Amino acid sequence: MPMPSTAWHTLLDSPPLWRLDGLLGDPAATRLLHRLAAEIPWERPTLRLYGREHPIPRHQAWMGDPQARYRYSGRDFSPLPWHPALLEVKAEIEACLAGRGQAASFNSVLLNRYDDGEARMGWHSDDEPELGEAPLIAALSLGAERPLRFRWKDRRTAAFNAWLPHDSLLVMGPGCQDMLQHALLPRKGRNHPPGLRLNLTFRRIQPRQR
Numbered sequence: 746m747p748m749p750s751t752a753w754h755t756l757l758d759s760p761p762l763w764r765l766d767g768l769l770g771d772p773a774a775t776r777l778l779h780r781l782a783a784e785i786p787w788e789r790p791t792l793r794l795y796g797r798e799h800p801i802p803r804h805q806a807w808m809g810d811p812q813a814r815y816r817y818s819g820r821d822f823s824p825l826p827w828h829p830a831l832l833e834v835k836a837e838i839e840a841c842l843a844g845r846g847q848a849a850s851f852n853s854v855l856l857n858r859y860d861d862g863e864a865r866m867g868w869h870s871d872d873e874p875e876l877g878e879a880p881l882i883a884a885l886s887l888g889a890e891r892p893l894r895f896r897w898k899d900r901r902t903a904a905f906n907a908w909l910p911h912d913s914l915l916v917m918g919p920g921c922q923d924m925l926q927h928a929l930l931p932r933k934g935r936n937h938p939p940g941l942r943l944n945l946t947f948r949r950i951q952p953r954q955r
């Protein structure tokens with residue numbers, strides 16, 4: 746098999762925000778998209794907002810090492826065991842980052858599935874205490890290309906889009922969660938509504954001390 750041709754793009758110098766195109770190469774990336782869409786036990790958990798339960802506007806799943814547990818909204822979550830294909834992707838990402846001089850060792854992945862342009866994720870930073878002080882998060886996009894919107898917390902610089910094509914890896918380095926928020930906004934696109942998109946965010950959860 747020829748090595749997929751990859752290229753790094755620097756979206757921001759500081760904090761470091763990078764994109765690598767062609768992480769897995771095709772047809773491997775497209776095969777992975779369809780395999781994960783079919784084999785992952787996708788869920789649509791509900792969130793309580795102003796006293797009412799709302800299903801989140803996308804599907805998701807959480808996988809990782811057994812000790813990569815975290816607390817959210819006062820509840821304890823344990824990851825599902827790794828899907829074998831995701832362990833391979835994790836190794837691939839870690840190798841790519843090592844090649845860029847960036848050591849990383851992930852122990853969990855949050856998978857998001859967006860079926861259409863209505864599916865979305867609101868403004869947030871990935872700044873849960875379990876992720877540590879200055880986390881490095883690497884997110885693989887598969888399927889429909891959509892923009893991840895970034896805005897600065899201090900609002901001094903304009904918001905911007907990071908377009909995430911099929912088989913691209915977005916790396917949010919130390920400081921990204923402190924200084925920026927990001928969101929996957931809904932897209933109407935009457936002529937070209939986006940189709941299925943998966944996003945896999947690899948993270949390192951610090952095991953809880955107790």
Ligand SMILES: O=C(O)CCC(=O)C(=O)O
Nearest residue numbers: 855857871893929944946
């Ligand atoms: O779907 C995306 O590109 C973003 C996902 C994300 O921000 C997250 O999982 O925290």
Ligand SMILES: [Fe+2]
Nearest residue numbers: 869870871927
């Ligand atoms: Fe995020």
